[in-house]
Amino acid sequence: xxxxxxxxxxxxxxxxxxxxxxxxxxRPFGAVFEYEGKLYIVTNNTKKCFKxxxxxxxxxxxxxxxKGQWIRITGEVATDxxxxxxxxxxxxxxxxxxxxxxxxxIFTVLYFTEGTATISSFTAEPETFSI
Numbered sequence: 001x002x003x004x005x006x007x008x009x010x011x012x013x014x015x016x017x018x019x020x021x022x023x024x025x026x027r028p029f030g031a032v033f034e035y036e037g038k039l040y041i042v043t044n045n046t047k048k049c050f051k052x053x054x055x056x057x058x059x060x061x062x063x064x065x066x067k068g069q070w071i072r073i074t075g076e077v078a079t080d081x082x083x084x085x086x087x088x089x090x091x092x093x094x095x096x097x098x099x100x101x102x103x104x105x106i107f108t109v110l111y112f113t114e115g116t117a118t119i120s121s122f123t124a125e126p127e128t129f130s131i
Contacts, residue, residue: 041110059074077110
């Protein structure tokens with residue numbers, strides 16, 4: 001999990017894919033953090049992507065780094081409404097404080113309940129691991 005977290009943090013922007021019916025939907029994300037050994041992302045619970053994740057928790061993340069590597073994380077997510085997790089998210093990504101607060105009713109954190117990450121490049125064999 002830590003390797004996936006570090007890759008995403010280094011990359012800055014990563015892309016999250018969800019499903020809306022039979023149509024994939026992809027959008028940029030930037031906030032990612034670790035809590036209790038799990039990989040977390042954040043969103044706003046009024047957004048379509050959140051509703052899509054509730055209907056179908058299977059998601060995929062993809063990003064590239066400056067070394068020419070890319071990561072694909074495939075798994076399932078679930079919400080975590082604990083106050084301490086939301087506080088950890090705001091501490092990990094202080095820029096979120098300009099958009100959200102712990103008690104605003106829209107700030108939502110989700111974690112991977114299971115998942116697999118693969119780091120690939122054009123010059124090396126892919127490395128796959130659980131997150």
